[in-house]
Amino acid sequence: MVLQRDTGNNEFLINDEFFDQKNGPVFLMIGGEGQANPIWMKKGNWFVLAQKYNALLVMLEHRFYGKSHPTEDMSTQNLEYLSSEQGLADLATFRQYIHSSFNLTNSNKWISFGGSYPGSLSAWFRLKYPHLVHAAVSSSAPMLALVNFTDYLVVVNNSLYSYSPSCPSYISQAMSQIQSLIKTSDGRTTLQKLFRTCDPIDSDLDVANFYSDIIAYFQEAVQYNKDNRLSKNSTITIDLLCDTMNQQSIGDPLTRYSAVNDIFLEEYGQKCLDISYRKFIDEMKSVSWDSSASAGGRQWIYQTCIEFGFYQSTDSPYHPFGQTIPANFYINQCKDIFGDDYDSNLLEKGIRDTNTNYGGYTYEGSRVVFLNGEIDPWHALGFIGQPPNSYTETIFIKGTAHCADLYPSSEKDPASLTQARIRVDELIGQWLNQ
Template identity: 50%
Template sequence: MRILLLSLCIFLFINKNINAWRVFHHGRMVGGNIGKPFHYRSSKLKTIPEKWFMQNLDHFNPGNDQKWKQKYFVNEDFYRGSPSGPVFLMIGGEGEASDKWMTQGAWIDYAKVYKALCFQLEHRYYGKSHPTPDLSTKNLQYLTSQQALADLAFFIQTISAQYKLNDDVKWIVFGGSYPGSLAAWMRMKYPHLVHGAMSASGPLLAEVDFKDYFRVVDEALATSSNTCATAVRQGTTQVEILLRHMIGQRNINEKFKLCDPIDQNINNTNDVSNLFETLAGNFAGVVQYNKDNRIGKGRSNITIDSLCEIMDNDSLGPPIDRLAAVNTMLLDAYNQTCLDYKYDKMIKQYRNVSWGSETSEGGRQWNYQTCTEFGFFQSSAYSPQNFGNRFPVNFFIQQCIDIFGPKYNKDFLDASVRRTNTLYGALNIDVTNVVFVQGSIDPWHALGITKTQSLGAPAIYIEGTAHCANMYPQAADDPPQLTAARIQIAELINSWIRL
């Protein structure tokens, strides 16, 4: 009963009847990796209207004078009109920018203390910021982190002139997940415009085969129970066994509520890979966002403990039945009737180039960025591993080819990732006035800076917290180490402003 109530109480921030691989795909939750913060008094919070900024389509081609409208928000409530600032800028990422971030979250708490003028700029190609008529592969050439950084630079220059800010104004940028990387890169690439940066959960190392992702997931499960990860591995092995014969396949159809039955003598390896990756994603999505305060007071969240409570419950049957129970809990939580694992159906969705398509919320765009800049493919290559070995890195590279064309093959990806690491320095980034914040449970910390490399760019590694946890509103039950991290960040911001 407790688990049933837990699944019914989960805060739904996605549309009904959305398919499983669209809920959590490539380490990205639908809507973006930074969910909207939820405040128990959100109905009383101020509504911040959308504003629009005329932006350059291509910052690196002087012969291209095309413009487009980029969405942004501003909150002047804490600002005292001083021409010397400070000014806080929250960087948008791989999802729609939300006005809810303009009135809550840790950065707003800091803004109240330091009387900051606050802006949030939506990332090009996400949300309502549409630079091109559609999302064709040709048009997506303008979707790069370099263009996004230049968007921020031109925005800062224009806003500074509009508000008649002094040249010595202190702009502090904030970002979490991919925008966490952008925040650090912004300080490195445009130090004359950005004085400091808070980089939360930023994956600074581009990597085609991100096999350590599921290593961290396994380790996170072990923090809840010594037997939880073992039960997951046993359940996965039992799925493998049932796939080998017709009766077993029928059992899988029923247990996991598959939208399309597995055919006898199944030979579509991509379908099988998609099935196993989706089952693994059931756990990865929960681990990545474990107790991150995106839901808020009075609401429950499915946590690592919830998963392990099921996986350790012998009364539910053998491990495969417990694995199926986890799957059912998440299907129910996201208002889904069945688990969609068919590879061709997925590819067809991601090939849709219309702004009105289901994947235009950011799925197609983020796929493009992973296929052209970052990789970040969470493969099953890590060993020993509890989710099987059915989704190797080649499975993800094939998706790049099938969605965007034969050009986006392994050689292209390898070269693209090398280029990204060359441009930004990866984990050897040379920067000051940046604080790198990572959580031990967050699988993305494996690609980030977790130890201080220089006094000018300290790292805060928060034990027991997940993806971007420090950015969300405070809660009474926050662990002491999370509270301490927020205080340390505030002190660093204060030191930057006073420099």
């Protein structure tokens, strides 16, 4: 395995231990909104496939994430060079760099892999640069940009309900108690003690931030439920949270919700729940590469504000979390973080441009397989049934969460996940013969 930095200042990883120089394909893992993790060069389903097909494994970190710092800081002016389109251009440059460095030929066909945002990039790379990448595996990929992603919490509700119908019911009861308490000073004091907040719940923005934080517990548990993560094997699952909400011996539904809060604080080693909106904004306004925001928070918020939206509001009535977080809460964050020059028209234009550029649900690429998990809320923005055209395929994996197909196999995997990996293997074999 080799770690290098290419001429465009992007970190990249290479593993050539299985590579057949004459006829072996090149498997490209696309980096996303975080640091490229070297463990992918030794783990995951693509690693197994690389052994079978004698592939060269390469991974490119996304510009502005991880250690790939193309500018001196993350000022709003510099972040203008951060976009999916520019990320795809980096992939094209990198592809040509590897092709030249390894003296590759047309016999060495390229197949891209990616999950979540990189899953979108994988499909879009095949669409925009079909002469450079032969085929693509796109896992848990949102394919339509939109401001108000109301269906996210609808899927969260459905996934919780599938495990236990009483679970979302108790969440709803707890949220009703919270919404009642938060209206008074004494009620807020009660909530501050129950949920161990670091600061008082003062402003309306603190209230919205508090709701966002405690709803995120169930969002995270559902999205990453039992997904065999490589970087963090969290024990927090739908089972654990719903069993906690169902456990009447703990107390009333509000007390049980606070117990869920305790589970997360302990899991992440936090003494208190930081609900301060001002602290969050100040952290995300930092432009230094040495700041905590540089881990990916500021950059990804910028991309959502400029390109994608994806705001997981509570505007739908079909979930248990109450009408507590409107999409405008997230849109206003954009202005608070990136300054007065930002307005919602930029987001509307960016979403329109994104869907125009890549096609949205009218995707026209070929030799692409789209995989989505039944439990994963992001499947609501992906292809899960009829493929977008006759040159693509969809695989909907029952009982799995976000990007589950990309991770190493396990004896605990449901049969649907095992079959999905078998089908990807078959497709790669077909693609390499085309």
